[in-house]
Amino acid sequence: MINKVTTLTEAVKLVREGDTLALGGMTLYRRPVAFVRELIRQGTGDLTLLAFTASFASDLLVGAGLVSRVRSCYFGMEAFGLAPMFTKLATAGEVKVIEETEASIAFGLRATLAGVGFMPGQGWLETDLLKVRPDVRLVDDPYSDRRYVAFPAIKPDVAVIHARLADPYGNAVLGGNLAVDWELTMSSDRVIITAERVVDKLEERADIVGLRVTAVVEAPGGAKPTSCYPDYPLDSAEILRYVETCAGGGFAEYLTEFTNNSD
């Protein structure tokens, strides 16, 4: 096995302008926040952001102006309300939304994993999503008279997953909240694992297999203020501070403080 341990600075260089960047985790849980901080410092832009559900970390990337297109089934702050910068910029048309749902992302990744161009599903029929996603077509079931939506394959350029534990080869333990991280690591060209701790040998069975992993970075507290269950909970007070700061027009100050933070 190959030792893939590197620094955050080097790992971020694996992201290139114009890439489709997938962020692991769910909403406010186990998001690669330390990675996002370094990405904002380096300023790699024109990204297509793919996040099964998007929240705090994604909102910072959008607000920092690095995201041209968003692919997500939910972009918000859960109980904390709307995601301030996404709501503002998407409403103004300054960031383009490629409409997705749970199934279109899950099936799209599964199509890539199966090596096929699409995966059929029962969703989307008779919704306006088909009107605003003309690239998504219908397919006839060859075995019955039913018709399905052919969710196109999704292949991210880079996926970044924050894990509880990883070994130097990229095998990683997620801690329960699996999101679609296994599917992301298996379908992306480049995969970066940031982990609370990098250990020589995992004592637990891995959720993520290192075979597809490009780089491993130790980043203690790397999901904060989002949670890394069961190591630390969501920092609700910080999420609320972000929402309140943005409500008062203070996003730029928040971003400066966030990127200057050495964590």
Next chain:
Amino acid sequence: MTDYTVDELICVCIARQIEDGEVVAQGIATPLVAAGYILAKLTHAPNVAFVSAIGNSICYNWAPLSLSRVEEIWLGRATHILSFAEIAGAVLPTFSPKEFFRPAQVDPYGNFNNIVIGDYQAPRLRLPGCGGIADVTAFSSRIYLYVPRHERRAFVERLDFRSGIGFLSGEGEEERRQRGVTSPGPRYLVSDLGQFDYAHGRMRLISCHPGVSIEEIQAQTGFPLEIAPDLHETPPPTAEEVRLLREEIDPLGIRELETLSGARRRRKLREIIEREQFTILNSQFVRQMRDTVRQSLTGSSKKAH
């Protein structure tokens, strides 16, 4: 007469729609629904199984609602954990769990919108998105709706965008099936003013909440309401239901967030965070004290030997 709030009434209405042994799903940021499901489990439906979007798990257990430690419920107490690709690709299509969705806009036929307000190309407001609503409403036989604030801007004659499937334009089941929609349509809707069904494929008022008139509900609804012949008053929460919600299920009052917005919501959030922090510190203190007492006891018993 039990004293109760409107969020508690909505939770109770949700709980009463749950049957024992059902599989129930809850989405993102839906504490009224989570509280209602747990209330059902603690009263008439002890065998419900929860499918949680937070944690991607199947869970028979429950814990009080939490803001910061929600994963301790749905992951820490889970019986089975899956990836969300398995939830979307297998669990939802297989179980067709009962789920309460919260539309931003809903039309008379129970179609609904969670994508944008205004014209899609130049919206007045971009919304968070529809999660898996456009997927499951095409096939689910257990679609339920709730609207915490019954206002004309939520109940509209025409949607700005259709991302959740109801009865389309009122077509029958066979015609919908031919168009690929196998769901029989939404069953029920509860708001802060009343309860509704879709007996004829169109929203129909079946009960007014205590103290609310038909006229008041009609005035807050952007289309003419059908009214059930056996219209009645919503049975209010019992003292025990209110006690369970306040003391056991949601002592922090997280359920109230869904009825608030803007600065009032942020104020309530601050209050919840402070109370949650206090509760956690308090329980850590109690645990430490207990451990100290235990250690001193075992220490003294060792000495005795």
